[in-house]
Amino acid sequence: MINVGIYGATGYTGYELIGLLRRHPEVKLTFATSRSFAGKHLSDAFNTVDNLPLITAEQADPTACDIVFCCLPHGTTIPTVQAALAAGARVIDLSADFRLHNRAAYDQWYKHTHSAPELLAQTVYGLPERYRAALGEARLVANPGCYPTSVILGLLPLAEAGLLPDQVIVDAKSGVSGAGRSLSLANHFVEANENFSPYKIGHVHQHIPEMEQELTAAGSEVHILFSPHLLPINRGILSTIYVRLARDIDPVTVRNLYAKRYDPEPFVHLLPPDKLPNVAYVLHTNRCVVQVQPADDRGNWIITSAEDNLLKGASGQAVQNMNCMFGFAETTALPL
């Protein structure tokens, strides 16, 4: 049994995480924090009968924890991570603050100076399908972003085989929970409902360096053009990825590459050739479903990849990482 603390329990990822950890046979929840609901219970913040007490971060004691999860906005999480590590707890950070190995890249893409660059070198990027072996010893795990998980898993077999071209185009759509629980004009009901909007298109979105970092590390340097869209649904991501491969590449070879890579993976599924991913395949599961198919006879290929942004794209992946870190069965407490 391990003791687990959660910082930022009243956001969408924190709440999802609590639901998973409540079902985990090896976990005891020791604290859950919130600023706005401190002194109240989880049932005050969500439509749940779970009476988990909520306390401030200052009241939380990470020395009592084997691991803490940080479900805080990026830019606010670093002091909390530092304090938890100093207290002897292992950490899974769901924010973007430790995902980039290169401090200058973080400063540039997130537009502020990283205050703990010394921790970047010892962070494991928490994509178990790629870094499972390193998770057992990891003290700090950077849980991947939601869009990056769908895109990296969609392209990993090509990257690892050295087949990925130097430029990839990604058209991705996310449900509104991807933006978190705080209100902004764009995710206000009247703005998002019955609407469908692109945002931060081109080479602008802050998830791009993470995708490029990981796909480059898996193969060779890649540049990603990325067009995210806000989809008027609660949760779910669908990424449609365009790549150009050699004209004469055998489609069976490519399909076999994906099948061989993902057959052993409990949470990544290559769909049968006649099926395409959609969000209904993945909602409320920790699955990522993938399809890879030639688009024409000119070497153009389309890869489609779907996941639930709050599970495989966030809290489900975080629990998968925790299971790997502590030697629990990787699928424990996770909806397949």
Ligand SMILES: NC(=O)c1ccc[n+]([C@@H]2O[C@H](COP(=O)([O-])OP(=O)(O)OC[C@H]3O[C@@H](n4cnc5c(N)ncnc54)[C@H](OP(=O)(O)O)[C@@H]3O)[C@@H](O)[C@H]2O)c1
């Ligand atoms: N939503 C997704 O699909 C998704 C997917 C992957 C990764 N992530 C990342 O995971 C993290 C959490 O995302 P989320 O969607 O759960 O966010 P969220 O719904 O906005 O929740 C944020 C949580 O942090 C607390 N918080 C807000 N501002 C804070 C501050 N300045 N200092 C300390 N605590 C603060 C909030 O509660 P109080 O205000 O009561 O303290 C809340 O508990 C973010 O870094 C996000 O980028 C999100």
